[in-house]
Amino acid sequence: MRRVLKFIAAFSLLPVLLPLSACAAVSSASSAPRACSAMSVSAPPGADVESVTAIRQEGGTVTFPVQPPAPAPPPPITGVPAYCDITVTLNHPGANDHARVKILLPETGWTGRFQAVGGSGYAAGDFGASLVAAVRNGYAAASTDAGVTLSFLDTSAWALTPDGQVNLPLLQNFASRSQHDLAVVGKEVTAKFYGRPAAYSYWNGCSTGGRQGYLAAQRYPDDFDGILAYAPAINWDRFAVATLWPQVVMNQEHNFPTACEFAAFKDAAVQACDARDGVADGIIGQPQTCDYDPRQLIGKTIVCDGEQVTISAADADVVRKIWDGPQPLWYGLPKGADFGGLAATVTAPDGTMSAPGFPIAKNWVQTFLERQPEFDTATITYRRFTELFQQSQQEYNGIIGTDDPDLSAFRKAGGKMISWHGLADTLIPPQGTIDYRQRVTQAMGGTNRVDSFYRLFLAPGVAHCGGGSGPVPTDALGALVNWVEHEQAPDTLPAAVTDTTGKTTTRDLCRYPRVSRYLGHGDPDAAASYRCGAP
Secondary structure (H helix, E strand, O other), X not given: OHHHHHHHHHHOOOOOOOOHHHHOOOOOOOOOOOOOOOOOOOOOOOOEEEEEEEEEEOOEEEXXXXXXXXXXXXXXXXXXXXXXXXXXXXXXXOOOOOEEEEEEEEOOOOOOEEEEEOOEOOEOOOOOHHHHHHHHOOEEEEEEOOOOOOOOOOOOOOOEOOOOOEOHHHHHHHHHHHHHHHHHHHHHHHHHHHOOOOOEEEEEEEOHHHHHHHHHHHHOOOOOOEEEEEOOOOOHHHHHHXXXXXXXHHHHHOOOOOHHHHHHHHHHHHHHHHHHHOOOOOOOOOHHHOOOOHHHHOOOEEEXXXXXXXXXXXXXXXXXXXXXXXXXXXXXXXXXXXXXXXOOOEEOOOOOEEOOOOHHHHHHHHHHHOOOOOOOHHHOOHHHHHHHHHHHHHHHHHHHOOOOOOOHXXXXXXXXXXXEEEOOOOXXXXXXXXHHHHHHHHHOOOHHHHHXXXXXXXXXXXXXXXXXXXXXXXXXHHHHHHHHHHOOOOOEEEEEEEOOOOOEEEEEEEEOOOEEEEOOOOOOOOHHHEEEEOO
């Protein structure tokens, strides 16, 4: 279980500190902000305002509590200016909800910008490090709990009604309604506090927060001037079932490879497909074109925990099914990604092996499909898996699918969206994001027209929301700000990674569908040695 938590913690430990290039002031404030005190706030359409509270915070060095399942709290943030912490609580008639919108407003150094911060897993927002980091970087910042808990794994407090039915009003809050409320309330409070509206408004989120960014572009195109949405959990109705596939495969095949055995398959795929981008760097540049066959490892002897283990045909079959995914329903784990996020296995004291399953997917099936929180997902057959997948599509696509390719209203509003996805994502298959971009391109007139307002960048070797062995974007929000405010559309996203020896590798991530290739000369760890070209 520790291995499972190591990977799912990626949902809650999202990057929060931004390079100062994203923080240059739009203009200095024309007047001092008002005193930190409760203010009147207009209710968004379909909602009522329950209460407004305000607390002045001194800033300085701000610390945060542990966010389970992460084993440690986010690092302290230093240099935070004093700020006003305003909480607006809303309810929606008939929903019996209490949705909080938290807005943090720096007393000094405001850049004239507003930033809304997304959530992770089943948490609709983040009231901690992400908000404070935005304040430190000069933003008025806001997030919402959508009237559900801020626990990113546990929905037991809200998902089902006392009679065992799905709590649709709260699910709608989580899926979309509260996000729009956040934009409306957050921008109004910002305008009243500073005496003028924010010059620019931005969305910033990964995973669930990435899905929320796409949701804004699809349903609320006027809410934000710029959207940064990475590793997005779009196609939720499909992704949330499809990521249970590895558990189903192992249970149905009665074979549970160990982490060591899975690592052997991952390493073999990397060795087979690594150099296809012109350089052997331990990263698969295009995992979707890697044709390595896991059967090539059958009969190979490896050492696991000091013992020799021989890879079997059954092991190779499990890996093949996990990589392929539940075709033709959805995509599998990309080759080169670690298996420990979706395909973790555990060994009981008596030696019995099992696959606990990805908690986000387990919760979705147990609670929102079976309506039985104690339902044993280990009993799901291949046939039942297909039925659950189709049920999820039928019941929830219109609520939380977030897969509408028509972004014409967002384009007409002048919005800009930057999205990136790690190609070694251990939790959300990046092919789902690629599929969405392809559908947008087809629906909206081709690559050049779509690139005028929505650009996707793929990050080889990068895991969920960051991490992994590949270079991670260093200032994607700064690139978005430059695009929105200075019409400088990014052709690449600078990225970097530093290994355990202190060596830093840089890359320029290419605008999709272009890919990066080594020039054949120069330092293979330097971005200048690569060029973007046709796939």
